[in-house]
Amino acid sequence: MSIARTLTAGRRPRLDPVNQPPRGRRPGVGRPVWEEPPSPVGQGVKGLVLATMVLAVIFPLWSVLVTSLASRETINATGGMVVIPREIDLSAYVNIFSGGQISRAVWVSTLVTVVGTTFSLVLTVLAAYGLSRKDSLAHRPLLFLFLLTFLIYPGMVPSYLVVTGLGLKNSLWALILPTAISVFNLVVIRAFFMNVPAELIDAARIDGAGEFRILWRIMLPLSRAVIAVVGLFYAVGYWNAYFNAVLYIDDNDKWPIQRVLQSYILAGQSPSVTGAPVNIPGVTAYPPTLAVKMAVVVITVLPAVVIFPFVQRHFTKGVITGAIKG
């Protein structure tokens, strides 16, 4: 173990080719001498386009947030969505978290996201490592089994029959198991593992490390970035799970937040959006105010917006390599 440990000890060594300085123009270094100076018109158009795009994303988020914090009077005065905040009124959030359907849905979604992400990450990392050795037994047929899923579409009806046939109807596992393995994510992680120098692994093996120890002590520390990104992908997938909930979860008490958002907000506006009967115990008694609706939207957006900045810097590093190779 000692050689390998020395190699990985301390600061992270520059091993993966991805982290080497980029070829080509380094951003921030400036305009090369041969390039002509920018035209004011071109710059203006460019700025306008990009500013529009940024606004198009930020403005709805802003407006929803402000409306969720507005009082009933402000909402009535503006006739609906609020753009300019006047005061901060947390009653909508108090209303939501005082129990009932939405609190339950937040809990269900959190549970599914945490359990599902852990489950998926563990299985994906294990499989990615298991498939990362090119000369191992049955490597090619196994890899083929995984990659073939890209080309084959199993179909909604047989999938539905399998999931319900396994007795997963109305079980939260129906939101986790069918989507637990993303072969794309697996290929991304595998590509990273394959870029770890063979010498490092050989050294560890000479020191007596088994496969599990190599994975835990060498592979994982070296590919933290990509695993964080893949973890985010899985987490987002679980948090956003909507359609599987429509298919498999009939029980209102087990609805995840997206399902509640849909029936509560979207269907609330045009009563029959799903075609499924909408019946939310404890909430139907008093019609939700716009502020409460927007508060649900804010809660649904929140995890993505909060986690995103921490993982975002790894995107280009982590994902592109895998994406291009995959």
Next chain:
Amino acid sequence: MTSVETSVTAGSGDDRSRRSPDQPTPDGDRRSRRTPDGRRTRRRTVPLRARLRRDWPLLAMAAPAALLLLVFHYLPTLGNVIAFQDYNPWVGDNAFEAFVYSEWIGFGNFETLFRDPGFWDAVVNTLTITAFQLVFFFPLPILLAILLHSIMSTRVRGFIQSVVYLPHFFSWVLVVTFFMQMLGGAGLLAQRMRDAGLDPLNVMGNPDTFIVLVTAESVWKDVGWGAIIFLAALSAIDQNLYEAAAADGAGRWRRLWHITLPGLRPVIVLLLILRLGDALTVGFEQFILQREAVGRQAAEVLDTYVYYQAIIPQQWGMGAAAGLFKGVIGLVLIIAANKFAHRLGEQGVYSR
């Protein structure tokens, strides 16, 4: 099988064979496995049992994921045979017995399906939306990537990138909600128009402009995310090419045309192939969420058709037939597009 395998490793520049210490190949040279007359010799020197003893941890690691795929991907794939049955889930004690006891009816389900005008409406809708998005959505990430790449300041660029990536992580329910709150009948735009004494515009419930709305939503959600892969391809282009072109007197646009776009071509072709393979998939939640607001004739795509015509009324055989139709067409399309890309000298999704 070799073909799919190469796609993953192609371009990784990683052709080292990884020896493990107990593998008795002193030189470790893979090529020495074949004698000049082509017979394999070396490989046999590691007997299966030794390889199993060496590699069982790897196999054990891959096993759980493989098992999940077998159950939730390959089992349903095999389950498609009920497309040729009059599948009745109640004839046995469980799903498997129901399958065994159900009656085989050949292509009956397909006949019913192909005689249903609703099915063809869904196919036409799907293909129209695919074609529309191919023209009005597909080029946008490329343009955005070029635009972003031309920004010198790392900070500004990083900020814009973060903002435009963000909606990709929102669910369709959220995206539709945002559009509803901004552009819907009770949304911000209608509200302002009413205040200004105008007739409010309801974009969300208009079947005639539905295709534009759907594309706008897709653009809002995914244009930034789609640009990532092009950004990577852009930064891989050799900068000396630009300098040489500039020295030869090529202006900004000529450099764009003769260097940037050819540099992006492999990625563009790859994504086009993938898009074509998915021609019958346009996104599911987006349509199911808005289907009632604009009506069936505009928003029924293949996936929603299967849901409403097969899963809700439990017409299993017919739904499986529709799914099989979609899967087979998709497979054929992707293989054909890939062949075509090879013909053009591109690498495509997988090489031969």
